[in-house]
Amino acid sequence: MAQSSPVGFLVPLNSDLSVDGAAEQVPILPGTNSFGRNNLGVVDRRVSRHHIILHASEGGAAELAVEAKSSEILVDSSFATIRHSRISDERSPAAFRLLQVKGIPSWANSSAVGLQDVVQGNVIFAVLSNYMVDIDWLLSECPFLEIIPRVLVIHGESGASLDIMKMKKPSNWVLHRPPLPISYGTHHSKAMLLVYPHGLRVIIHTANLIYVDWNNKTQALWMQDFPLKNDSAGKGGCPFENDLVDYLNSLKWPELNVSYESIGQARINPSFFRRFDFSCAMVRLVASVPGYHTGSNLKKWGHMKLRSTLENFTFDDDFKGSSLVYQFSSLGSLDEKWLSEFASSLSSGVSNDKSPLGPGKAQIIWPTVEDVRCSLEGYAAGSAIPSPMRNVEKEFLKKYWVRWKATQTGRCRAMPHIKSYTRYSGQRLAWFLLTSANLSKAAWGALQKNNSQLFIRSYELGVLFLPMPLQGSHLPASFSCTDDNGFEQASPNPKGTLVGMRHTCLVTLSGQKTAEETDSSDHVITLPVPYELPPRPYTSEDVPWSWERQYTKKDVHGQVWPCKVQLYMERDP
Incomplete structure (x- = not known):
């Protein structure tokens, strides 16, 4: 009899609630699951062999019971918590x-x-x-x-x-x-x-x-x-x-x-x-338009638009020097000079004391060959991850590579076509950009003529989530084009208190509960960022995907690469 597919995972966390990449994630199967001492990375006899019983349904709902004789429940960096990916x-x-x-x-x-x-x-x-x-x-x-x-x-x-x-x-x-x-x-x-x-x-x-x-x-x-x-x-x-x-x-x-x-x-x-x-x-719009942009248009498009928008916002001190993530599905021909220019734009913004946030370590989330081979589509997924070898194999990129891992949203095997960029600290986000723009000069633009001109080749469009200030006793009324009533008053903040708040707080799904408990003065907005933060660096065994290589190890559908991929429905001759 075939084993059931997991409906979720117990995810090991560090003390700051970031994912502990060194520890194994434990699958939760439909029905009764037993977890205890054998699932821990350390020996602790306060935990019995069947310390927790978890009853899970196919739909992802779960009931938790503590079966240990001791009433003490161990909660520290070595124990796992359930990551629920539902967002209301x-x-x-x-x-x-x-x-x-x-x-x-x-x-x-x-x-x-x-x-x-x-x-x-x-x-x-x-x-x-x-x-x-x-x-x-x-x-x-x-x-x-x-x-x-x-x-x-x-x-x-x-x-x-x-x-x-x-x-x-x-x-x-x-x-x-x-x-x-x-x-x-x-x-x-x-x-x-x-x-x-x-x-x-x-x-x-x-x-x-x-x-x-x-x-x-x-x-x-x-x-x-x-x-x-x-x-x-x-x-x-x-x-x-x-x-x-x-x-x-x-x-x-x-x-x-x-x-x-x-x-x-x-x-x-x-x-x-x-x-x-x-x-x-x-949100704010961040778009790219082809052309040579100068004067008042210099900061109107591309990464210079993102720079000018971030420069006008104040962020919490936690984000000083914090890491940047670049996640996309097509890798352009990059050089270190342009990556520095791009990082300078994404590092813009000031902290509460008006000092610059400063540069952050950039991380590039990019699928490995094994990620693509074992994905839902197999190697066919790689046809939508354009990546010439001359772009992928540049030596300086090795320090940027981090893994695509999306366990908490169930999307490890669904290869990313999403494009997103963010600055984060733990599970909190300074800002988050959802966009059509891949990491390329054509999409974001490159400065020319002593930084007085921005050269862009393509049209792109994205939305930037920021810690917007909120005023008044409730959230703004929400309007619906498809509702008979037109307007619906948005709910007060989840704690039932007034929303006389300084600003919103952006968090990942994993940081939702902690943010609500600790940031009582902020309105917490949970963004379903699909991948893990912080992302895991490549190991010596990981090879970044390039669609120009040949791969003879068969994928989950028995195919090798290259193979024929159909992107459109069958068309009449």
Whole structure:
């Protein structure tokens, strides 16, 4: 009889609640599990051989009982605690979610979403921005996109793929490929703008509009709904609004006319989106636009936009000199000079005493060959992790490599297509960026001409989570485009006290409980960061994945690499 798959793990922690990478994680199986002295890395006779009994269900729920004769429960750095990956709606900044993955335990998808969960309701106009678009799959997943009055698809396809798109697109769709004035640039941004009769839904995510990206890989999205402005709204836009409209203007799409319920006929151009109230946006936009950016535009895009945004925020002293994580799925041609330039931007910001946070140690999360071979897709997953050998095998990169480990979210075997960057201390986050941008000069830009010019090749788009200040006795009212009532008052803070707080506190799933207990003056926002922090360094046995190598050891599907990979649904000849 085949052994059941684990529904969770006991995860060993250090005293600061960071994951103890030197100790084994203990799988939790459906049914009754017994844990005790034999599961510890040290000998302690205060712990019996069956100290804890844990009854777990297939769905990930668990009941814990202490069976030891002694009433003393040992709690120290060598004992494990349960890592529960569920995140409740009221803790979410509007919505930051991992995408659902097929083939992982049900508990790992309990708070994850699929395409149908976010693209829904009475949409009258849609902007779908992406790099790759499989129209056959997209319409099979969301058939109502065929009957929305207007759909604008902003894409990065070319050649035969674009010809197929033109042939298969519904009559209500308009295809637009933004101008790419610089060679080797791409339109890589992944976003959706869904216009409803009384509001706008903004979704920024990391997945191409193809089957494998929404089913087999670690991905994420951020979503928030915004109402129409009322008569009392000021004329000037908030930073989120201005950044969004500036970015949309760069795409130069053709104007479209749509019948809009509240105002009649409307021309859909970038300025149209100023009709919506973005004042409650819980994130900042960080975008890249191709070009040579100078003067007032120098800090408008790419890593210089991230630098200028972080420079204006004050962070807790814990983040002085703290580590940086770069996590992405395509490795550009890097050099040490540019990595120093990039790290300088990501190290920006000041502490409470107004002194700079200072540089932090950079860590690059990158899958190993074994990670890819043993993944849900096997070697086929490596086709979405572009990595020429000349880029991967640079000697100076060895000090940066750290492992992809996502045990606490059940996604170790779901290879990452998510792109994220963060600065952390323990399980607390100074900030967190979810983006389409891989680690490359083309995506982030490179300074030129004595740092007076930023050169960018590609379009990218991301959202930056920051310790935003909150004022008043409750959280802001939340607006829903798909709810009949429109507005719902967000819950007070989880402890039931007033939210007269200085700022929000960003934490990982692993740090949620401790932050709530110790940071009573902060509103704790839990972000479902899929990977472990701190990440584990490569060992001498680990080899970074490169898609140009040949691998003859068979994967979980009996394949070797290279092998044929199908990214689009079967297409008619």
